Amino acid sequence: MKKVDHIGIAVKDIESALPYYIETLSLTLLGIEEVESQKVKVAFIDAGNIKLELLEPTNEDSPVAKFIEKRGEGIHHVAFGVTDIRSRMAELKEKGVRLLQDEPKPGAGGAQVAFMHPKSSYGVLYELCDKGE
Ligand code: CMX
Incomplete structure (x- = not known):
């Protein structure tokens, strides 16, 4: 793993949550986009060494909608920046980590992403995030 790239934070509504981060905490909004493959709208916020990713569900069967309901x-998750995501996935699988998919999926900002099941990661949903950097 290289380093933590971002922390995902589930919110019901990005527009309502943003003033807290931008005005109250004086952080900078980097951008907002919709990630269709994950059924979320996301807002990236600059938090110094890492980013915060606000996640709003765009659909009631989004994993984030289920998370908020429960x-x-x-x-919601911690994302490690990685290079060569397929090799990282193969290594983790070999070490017995339960991955949530066999192939990387398109994530925010053009990244390729994959997730590890929280049940095999001591209660934390970890993401691998490969931006090709
Ligand atoms: N962090 C920690 N634990 C979590 C969790 C999370 N984010 N989401 C679910 N869990 C826990 C549940 O509470 C449950 O625990 P208990 O059995 O003790 O109650 C357990 O994991 C299994 O949960 P589940 O209800 O059986 O499974 P879900 O249908 O909720 O699915 C998960 C959970 C992680 C498999 C699913 O959310 C998933 O596939 N996530 C990966 C994709 C994703 O989260 N995308 C959104 C982010 C996209 C982005 O960053 O762009």
Whole structure:
């Protein structure tokens, strides 16, 4: 793993949550986009060494909608920046980590992403995020 790239935070509504991050905490909004493959709208916020990713569900069967319904708003996942995501996935699988998919999927900002099941990662949903950098 290289380093933590971002922390995903589930919110019901990005427009309502943004003033807290931008005006109250004085952080900078980097951009907003929709990630169709994950059924979320995301807002990236510059938080110094890492980014915060606000995640709003765009569909009631979005994983984030299910998360909010069950656990409420809050920290949803931690994303590691990686290179060569397919090799990282193969290594983790070999070490017994339960990956949530066999192939990387398109994520925000043109990245390729994959997730590890929280049940094999001590309760944390970890993402691998390969931006080809
Ligand atoms: N963090 C920690 N634990 C989580 C979790 C999360 N984000 N989401 C679910 N869990 C827990 C559940 O609470 C449950 O625990 P218990 O059995 O103790 O209650 C367990 O994991 C399994 O949950 P589940 O209800 O059986 O499974 P779900 O249908 O909720 O699916 C998960 C959970 C992680 C497999 C699913 O959310 C998933 O596939 N996530 C990956 C994709 C994703 O999250 N995309 C959104 C982000 C996209 C982006 O960043 O662009």
